[in-house]
Amino acid sequence: LRVERVRLAIIGVSGYAGAELAMLCSEHPAFSLRAAVADRWQGEALGACTGGVRGPARGLRVVPMRDAAAAALSADVALLATPAEVSAQLAPELLVRGVRVVDLSGAFRLTDPAAYPRWYGFTHPAPELLAEARYGLPEVPGAAGDAPRARTARLVANPGCYATAAILALAPLVARRAVALDALFADGKSGVTGAGRKVEERLLFNEIAENLSPYRVGNHQHAPEIELVLSRVAGAEVKLTFTPHLLPIRRGLTVTAYGRLAEGVDAAAIEAIVAGYFPEGGGEVRVVAPEAVTIGGVAGTNRALVGARGDADRRTAVAIASLDNLRKGAASQALQNLCEMVGVPFSPEERDEHE
Amino acid sequence: LRVERVRLAIIGVSGYAGAELAMLCSEHPAFSLRAAVADRWQGEALGACTGGVRGPARGLRVVPMRDAAAAALSADVALLATPAEVSAQLAPELLVRGVRVVDLSGAFRLTDPAAYPRWYGFTHPAPELLAEARYGLPEVPGAAGDAPRARTARLVANPGCYATAAILALAPLVARRAVALDALFADGKSGVTGAGRKVEERLLFNEIAENLSPYRVGNHQHAPEIELVLSRVAGAEVKLTFTPHLLPIRRGLTVTAYGRLAEGVDAAAIEAIVAGYFPEGGGEVRVVAPEAVTIGGVAGTNRALVGARGDADRRTAVAIASLDNLRKGAASQALQNLCEMVGVPFSPEERDEHE
Amino acid sequence: LRVERVRLAIIGVSGYAGAELAMLCSEHPAFSLRAAVADRWQGEALGACTGGVRGPARGLRVVPMRDAAAAALSADVALLATPAEVSAQLAPELLVRGVRVVDLSGAFRLTDPAAYPRWYGFTHPAPELLAEARYGLPEVPGAAGDAPRARTARLVANPGCYATAAILALAPLVARRAVALDALFADGKSGVTGAGRKVEERLLFNEIAENLSPYRVGNHQHAPEIELVLSRVAGAEVKLTFTPHLLPIRRGLTVTAYGRLAEGVDAAAIEAIVAGYFPEGGGEVRVVAPEAVTIGGVAGTNRALVGARGDADRRTAVAIASLDNLRKGAASQALQNLCEMVGVPFSPEERDEHE
């Protein structure tokens, strides 16, 4: 059976998301990690660099970034946990040689090439791939628009962490047209690993502890991503204002989203709309009371929690989603997409049933 | 000069806000603390119970709550840091004997007696005082409506911590009618001292650290308070949806507020509208860029930070305010109100000029 | 194969250690959880109470404490995560009916019945079992003295969390007589879960965050436990002074231990003595440089880190050990002992080899 394992390469394995991905892939029986690429740990055994990696992947030597493309050729699928500009360069090189790609950066999440200089600071080198890339948010029907379905997709754009939470919170309400689409609001709060493994003064313990800071107000690259995907889900243009905040925690994020009820929608129906949207046992989303949507309930898991409530007096709705930014907001969602691409079960429970 | 000091009593001195108040009052040259009341520390010297108290107040013996009214008679003004239901009972008793009152609870913040069973869980014992109580938010013109001005007020209702932040963030925009009043949103995040000194499982370190929890979604008693005061400021009905979250920090809170721009309002004008609303040197509010509105910038100070920005593409505005929930959200604002009532400068800077 | 799984009961499943134990046991292929006992969650499905439980154990209904003995009769081995006084009552009842016991409390760690009133506050109801109980610290030869070996033991006393760390740090040095035995010192620092799921003011976030508190100075019940076991290991009386401190973290503890070098011992030999004591691949202890003995390196794992260094100028040695108080300090060590009792591999790596 082992000879049939799908071969993987992880590019950018030394970042928080890349290391998490290495751990998760090493535990999944359907995959075999063949290449791990990063400048930081080059030459070392992967198992010595990062704690949770299991099995043969522990002995894998980390290869420097200059050899990324060559290393990835040994794999059936390459997982890119690299900055958007690096992914945008690397993905076309790999695809042309027949390696499928799951990209964890924003390089293939937006469809309009013109958006890249504005939001990511570079001119996209492969704009023709933007239409082809599949937006990989498995629990949200229609999130990927007209892109190929997972089994045939060559290139999957793994969603942003805030974007995953905001879309999970609001997709049920925009899909059912329960809220006015012209002015939604999303207030994000994330732990520090969301910023990546950067040695910057603003990320020092002394700056983060006992603090909360808004950042990139009106200017975060996940805002156009959320609008694009929710517009697909709604089948109409959605406008959303997003403000992220940095929390004094390590992992996990919450998005609290707000909108006005659409005419004729009963505030009391909001909870049922959300509960009915995500089928039980379907994917990694659990619907709970909004007060139970906590970061403590998702940190270290692959799960997202979603809860919502309508306000009859004010004719508004609140929808809240929490997830672990390194799991459902990055690495475990990438693995989930990978499993869909190759047709194997993702979660241990699914695997139990599959066996 | 010292013989003319205004005599104070603090009822509920053992709570977080009460203890902070004792410290601040003991440092202010215009006041003399004559009575400190609380069951928790009864019989002990105030200075032995709580660190920062200075001067003669250190030796003051704490008196039990059953003697609160009697103890307060020795004072010109009583500061009530007690639960709303206790304040509602105590304030009328004191006023009738000529003791002026600053109440830190919600007992006199709302004007409609019918709101008390709904939001505070008791029938108000002194509904006739609700119209007389002055809502004490010094930096916001019109916040107190038709109540007596501070110098003549007998009863000041000190604003709620979230309410102070939400009103400071939105008052400029509603006063200038820069946003649509029918659907404003306020997302609150507060440190644990906002919940008071309660020994509850949800406030244990193990529950709070590395966590974020929404609570009382659509059901927090500060929502009607904010709506009431912003409606006064706007001169028209304001509807606001509020969601509070518990942060893994000890002190400080941030409210991030959202609204749709009113017709004809330029998104680029939002920052100037907020900056122009709070005159420089007027009170404890500083207007900064929204990214600079951090809890780290206000914790342990009497200051509130406010920042705002318009979004031209989405026709929306974001306004953010941060403050220390035990200072500008409770004790220092109470002292500020007290200073207005007796006509002495509040801040050290003002005092320097006054001398 | 599944019919041969060893049947387990966990008594006290709602505490931090009990819940961790349920999770670990549910993931181990050699065991089948048949009973979960606790008053807190009674009547609920175990999987709904605590996140990480997997497989059939998720559906197990929690039984109240009054039915503990009856419930445990369905098991081959009962794991007691109960207060010492409860364990001391329950263990004899179970043993007499042929159920083997692993006890996570201190009820069977000391050998002198007279020590119980002093350190645990009760007269021991089954003093005859104290000699029989096996002290279960697998990596330390001789820790259990003359008790039966694991395969035949009926009753295993799972070591205390601080005791495990202190003994792992010092066992190599006392076994080799590298330090003077008359005056060792152990300075402990533990996260809050070490205190159990107690709703006490001292464990509130506001009391723990940005704080460090020593407690039970010269009076902690792990001190006699450490002395007893180190004396067995040394074959001579060991005296140790222990001071625990409460850290502002959730999980994990470190013990930093100090002693004077024995005459003739070379300070430079200390590191090699420790490294040589724990054979590679033997158990859950990893020897590293003392600066690498961090809580971050063990939290959420079954591993203990140990490091040591001699000081030639001062003729002293420092030995440091870190572990997760809920894993190697409680639940995973209990599972490790359980595996030894029934002769199955403990760790995933061992299991891989075993299959």
Added chain:
Amino acid sequence: LRVERVRLAIIGVSGYAGAELAMLCSEHPAFSLRAAVADRWQGEALGACTGGVRGPARGLRVVPMRDAAAAALSADVALLATPAEVSAQLAPELLVRGVRVVDLSGAFRLTDPAAYPRWYGFTHPAPELLAEARYGLPEVPGAAGDAPRARTARLVANPGCYATAAILALAPLVARRAVALDALFADGKSGVTGAGRKVEERLLFNEIAENLSPYRVGNHQHAPEIELVLSRVAGAEVKLTFTPHLLPIRRGLTVTAYGRLAEGVDAAAIEAIVAGYFPEGGGEVRVVAPEAVTIGGVAGTNRALVGARGDADRRTAVAIASLDNLRKGAASQALQNLCEMVGVPFSPEERDEHE
């Protein structure tokens, strides 16, 4: 009165200790801050750079380090909050021009020039000053040995943060010869500001939170400082082994110290020895029960807490001290020394009495 204020310069004002010093000096009525020097904030107004500065010092422009000596000439006393190597260069330049110096670095704490390459990594440029420098720990008689007394001292070496705590904990016991001097142990735990404002990966929130790390085991520069000063206090050689640990807090440190009781000393006498050593009202040290020596009790204050207890069974003593590393461990102790040098009261209480 104002013309007589002592003029100060702070060199290195942008570090954590320097900024704290600026705040404390600006609040003290006996001093006038004339120069603030740092590269980081050069050209900006001091009050805009750091929150708590009061009065005229707010408007002071920060001068770059290349102008440090020139700027300091405007002052009667220069406070050096600079790295040891910078202080060692700067102090002689200032002294020769008649400016007195309080140095917060280690540049003048040791007396043996040969110790500098080993512990501080540079050859001392002014070894002749090492004998003259006064070790400024006001509450410990004899700490400064034969150096000039404070009123006449030209150069004061402000003690290290760990050293202050370790010496305060142990001075009473070594002065009274209550413990064996040949092998004392000090276990230190400090918040991250003790490391200074350094942008290093090990100081990121993600590395520090939920962690505890020992560092420089057997190799910290405060060890020889503590031994030197305790030897002066004891009048005999003291040997001390010191291990520091990094805590997940921002401010504050604790040193837990251990020793064997000297022959004939009663364990029960230890508490009284410590309590009797520090006279009530003398300085910033408060003696309390060892369990009350918490970081929460000193953070943000100028106070040190000290507690001790003997162990009769083991013939040992534990002594614990806590202080705020930026206050009593750095800036407030520097101001305390400065006040002694110029003969003005240090604390607000003293000042009240002085007026």
